[in-house]
Amino acid sequence: MHLSESIPAPLQGDLPAVSAYGLQVVRGSHTVLSGVTFVVPRGCIVGLLGPSGCGKTTLLRSVVGVQQATSGHVQVLGHPAGAAQLSTRVGYVTQAPSVYADLTVLENLRYFAAALGMRGWRREDAVVRVVKEVDLTGYADQLVSRLSGGQYSRVSLAVALLNKPDLLVMDEPTVGLDPMVRRELWVVFQRLAEEGTTLLVSSHVMDEADRCDRLLLMRAGRLLASAPRSTVLERTGCTGTEEAFMHLVEAAEAAEARQRQQAAAQALLPDLAGLYGLHEQGGEADAERAAFSTADTRL
Numbered sequence: 001m002h003l004s005e006s007i008p009a010p011l012q013g014d015l016p017a018v019s020a021y022g023l024q025v026v027r028g029s030h031t032v033l034s035g036v037t038f039v040v041p042r043g044c045i046v047g048l049l050g051p052s053g054c055g056k057t058t059l060l061r062s063v064v065g066v067q068q069a070t071s072g073h074v075q076v077l078g079h080p081a082g083a084a085q086l087s088t089r090v091g092y093v094t095q096a097p098s099v100y101a102d103l104t105v106l107e108n109l110r111y112f113a114a115a116l117g118m119r120g121w122r123r124e125d126a127v128v129r130v131v132k133e134v135d136l137t138g139y140a141d142q143l144v145s146r147l148s149g150g151q152y153s154r155v156s157l158a159v160a161l162l163n164k165p166d167l168l169v170m171d172e173p174t175v176g177l178d179p180m181v182r183r184e185l186w187v188v189f190q191r192l193a194e195e196g197t198t199l200l201v202s203s204h205v206m207d208e209a210d211r212c213d214r215l216l217l218m219r220a221g222r223l224l225a226s227a228p229r230s231t232v233l234e235r236t237g238c239t240g241t242e243e244a245f246m247h248l249v250e251a252a253e254a255a256e257a258r259q260r261q262q263a264a265a266q267a268l269l270p271d272l273a274g275l276y277g278l279h280e281q282g283g284e285a286d287a288e289r290a291a292f293s294t295a296d297t298r299l
């Protein structure tokens, strides 16, 4: 069972924030993503949820353009993922801390703003704006090493907001934070979405899905669902996202078991055909094999 809405043809001027088609990523000998297809409409919060190791980071890296796809493609705001035109339009908050603990909040922000090419009043305006956006005004002169986990996360978020990105991609931004702090961060995310930013947020905490407009539910490198949260609940007949996820996992496992059984049954046919000397190539042999198979079933 896979819940996926039909992908609408993008209207002129109404391009989705992200559209991925048939994305496959192989790292080493491991197929990390397979057949991943989805659309993220503009201005919504999309939760990418799934267990640890299912491929969330790899998917986000593909959207940001730092992970090369083996096949398929990802378009972001109308451009191929990673295109130069997107460098100021996509913000990425990685899982690993990306700010300097021995600098203050303001020093960090000024440093990253300068690295983005901002100078003078433009840089100061951006720094003041993002400090307000992440509710860190009272902590601007604090060393980052003295901040709490939630405040630390907000500094990383503030860096990603310096360019006023249209799309903000966040990799487990609330991991390791207590429920109260997580709730406060989600207030910031919701405010950003209300102001028009599209948010793609990964998490393995299912209750965070309740705060998202749309869900990408992932398991073992494949999407189980790509739809509005309400549709996921409605189509699975579940009342909560965790229950819906489990329902989809069970349906996927049942489908895989059926496929394995069919494949095992198919694999038997050539052996039986060999046994009866029915290995000739071509339509006649195939027809005979089919007849044999039918006869065998009747027995």
Ligand SMILES: Nc1ncnc2c1ncn2[C@@H]1O[C@H](COP(=O)(O)OP(=O)(O)OP(=O)(O)O)[C@@H](O)[C@H]1O
Pocket (backbone or CB within 6 Å): 027, 028, 029, 030, 032, 050, 051, 052, 053, 054, 055, 056, 057, 058, 059, 204
């Ligand atoms: N460089 C690599 N070479 C081979 N396999 C890799 C590489 N990097 C990651 N993987 C594998 O790809 C799979 C998906 O990793 P990924 O980090 O995308 O998962 P995740 O869902 O983000 O996990 P987590 O929630 O723990 O961060 C994992 O099984 C991981 O071991």
